[in-house]
Amino acid sequence: MKLKQYAMAMSMLSLLPFSTLAHNMPEKSFLGTIQLKNYRKEMQKLRHMDLDVAGVDLKEKKVDLILTPEQRDSLRKLGYEIQINQTKNLKRGPDEEYKSPSEIETILKNWNSKYPEITKLEVIGKSSEGRNIYALKISDNAKLNEPSEPSILFNSMHHAREVMSPEVSLDIIEQLVTGYGQNKTYTQYVNNNEIYVVPMLNVDGNAKVWTGSSMWRKNTNYGHGVDINRNYPYKWGKCRGSSGFKWSDTYRGPKAGSEPETKALMNLVKRIRPVFDISYHAYSELVIYPMGCNGERASNREIVESIGHKLGELVDYAPGTAWELLYSVDGSDIDWMAEEYQVIPYVLEVNSRAEGFQPNYQEWREKTVVRNRPAWQHLLTRLDGSGVRGQINGLSQETLTVEKIVGEKSSTIQRYKTNNEGRFHLVLKPGLYNLKYQVSGKNMEKKVEVFDKRINISL
Ligand SMILES: [Zn+2]
Numbered sequence: 001m002k003l004k005q006y007a008m009a010m011s012m013l014s015l016l017p018f019s020t021l022a023h024n025m026p027e028k029s030f031l032g033t034i035q036l037k038n039y040r041k042e043m044q045k046l047r048h049m050d051l052d053v054a055g056v057d058l059k060e061k062k063v064d065l066i067l068t069p070e071q072r073d074s075l076r077k078l079g080y081e082i083q084i085n086q087t088k089n090l091k092r093g094p095d096e097e098y099k100s101p102s103e104i105e106t107i108l109k110n111w112n113s114k115y116p117e118i119t120k121l122e123v124i125g126k127s128s129e130g131r132n133i134y135a136l137k138i139s140d141n142a143k144l145n146e147p148s149e150p151s152i153l154f155n156s157m158h159h160a161r162e163v164m165s166p167e168v169s170l171d172i173i174e175q176l177v178t179g180y181g182q183n184k185t186y187t188q189y190v191n192n193n194e195i196y197v198v199p200m201l202n203v204d205g206n207a208k209v210w211t212g213s214s215m216w217r218k219n220t221n222y223g224h225g226v227d228i229n230r231n232y233p234y235k236w237g238k239c240r241g242s243s244g245f246k247w248s249d250t251y252r253g254p255k256a257g258s259e260p261e262t263k264a265l266m267n268l269v270k271r272i273r274p275v276f277d278i279s280y281h282a283y284s285e286l287v288i289y290p291m292g293c294n295g296e297r298a299s300n301r302e303i304v305e306s307i308g309h310k311l312g313e314l315v316d317y318a319p320g321t322a323w324e325l326l327y328s329v330d331g332s333d334i335d336w337m338a339e340e341y342q343v344i345p346y347v348l349e350v351n352s353r354a355e356g357f358q359p360n361y362q363e364w365r366e367k368t369v370v371r372n373r374p375a376w377q378h379l380l381t382r383l384d385g386s387g388v389r390g391q392i393n394g395l396s397q398e399t400l401t402v403e404k405i406v407g408e409k410s411s412t413i414q415r416y417k418t419n420n421e422g423r424f425h426l427v428l429k430p431g432l433y434n435l436k437y438q439v440s441g442k443n444m445e446k447k448v449e450v451f452d453k454r455i456n457i458s459l
Pocket residue numbers: 158159162281282
């Protein structure tokens with residue numbers, strides 16, 4: 001097919017309700033791979049066609065898709081050659097060493113009873129099927145709330161089939177609790193910060209993965225389920241980065257923030273106000289930072305993107321926004337966290353196309369968690385790097401405007417929402433800044449010089 005005909009066919013097809021064909025016979029689905037030429041453009045088209053993209057290989061411009069026979073035929077009509085992967089039998093299911101919701105529960109309870117001083121187990125919500133969603137807090141004096149210590153969040157498994165993602169969270173926990181008092185760096189991480197780990201957010205979806213639906217992605221609410229990582233309220237359904245069709249694998253849900261899992265994570269973020277977050281997913285070896293809609297950037301791009309690139313370097317994953325690396329995404333957790341609470345959040349897509357969603361456990365578990373350690377360690381170290389932490393007494397509004405001063409000029413680089421006690425933690429590059437805020441209705445400002453280490457101020 002000539003290029004132009006191909007482009008026309010693509011644009012016509014994007015208007016069809018593709019998903020009506022797609023999701024009624026999941027038992028016949030299979031994994032197919034296509035080769036792209038114009039990666040960015042074609043990826044956006046695949047998104048608009050509501051296809052279930054399993055993962056990508058950026059270098060080779062290859063895309064894995066979970067396809068029904070109808071979708072395969074339609075793609076063939078568009079001129080795509082589909083390589084069907086016989087070795088990855090979707091029916092096989094994950095190796096049994098991967099964790100179920102009840103195994104996660106047992107593991108967390110065990111760590112908590114073994115290390116009661118430095119851990120606290122919290123139920124942060126219940127799924128629609130009534131399962132507990134857990135967070136393990138790791139800190140010295142874990143049972144106390146120590147607001148002077150910054151929080152950091154690691155969460156896994158928004159998507160049920162991505163069974164390697166909880167392993168990374170479990171490894172973070174194991175490293176920190178068993179290293180406490182043994183390893184100097186880990187001991188400092190635990191002493192100086194409040195670390196929250198949510199190893200399995202989508203507990204119902206995962207239970208379904210273990211009962212024959214190994215490629216299940218969403219939660220199980222309403223029978224058809226919702227993609228909880230398209231359900232967060234920021235720009236929900238705004239840029240064709242999700243689906244309004246309930247059988248689609250990227251269905252955004254009936255309302256913004258409608259899902260119990262979404263609410264659980266939102267309430268946790270609102271309460272703990274993490275400085276950084278990593279949301280672990282699989283697969284494609286990417287570091288994704290906000291924002292998700294085509295062409296949009298994080299409001300404090302300078303910080304968000306430079307740290308994202310550093311993480312990419314440390315684990316050898318490709319960094320970028322979702323729309324640069326994959327396609328537009330709306331209603332995601334990282335966009336909501338960044339905009340609502342100025343969290344500096346990342347998605348790490350662990351494993352490559354060769355491993356897929358459910359790689360051989362014995363072969364890949366250790367390699368994957370070890371490879372990912374430098375990234376979460378870097379963020380824990382960065383909490384003590386250049387920036388300003390503190391509290392504003394008697395704050396009138398929870399808004400702190402941060403201006404960067406260069407020579408005679410100053411420009412606003414961030415509007416930060418403090419918590420209701422006026423606490424803030426700004427991650428900044430070394431330099432001169434002006435902090436503007438209001439106390440009892442009066443405009444105040446404070447000039448601060450930031451060096452390599454984080455400073456504490458009280459205003
Ligand atoms: Zn995912």
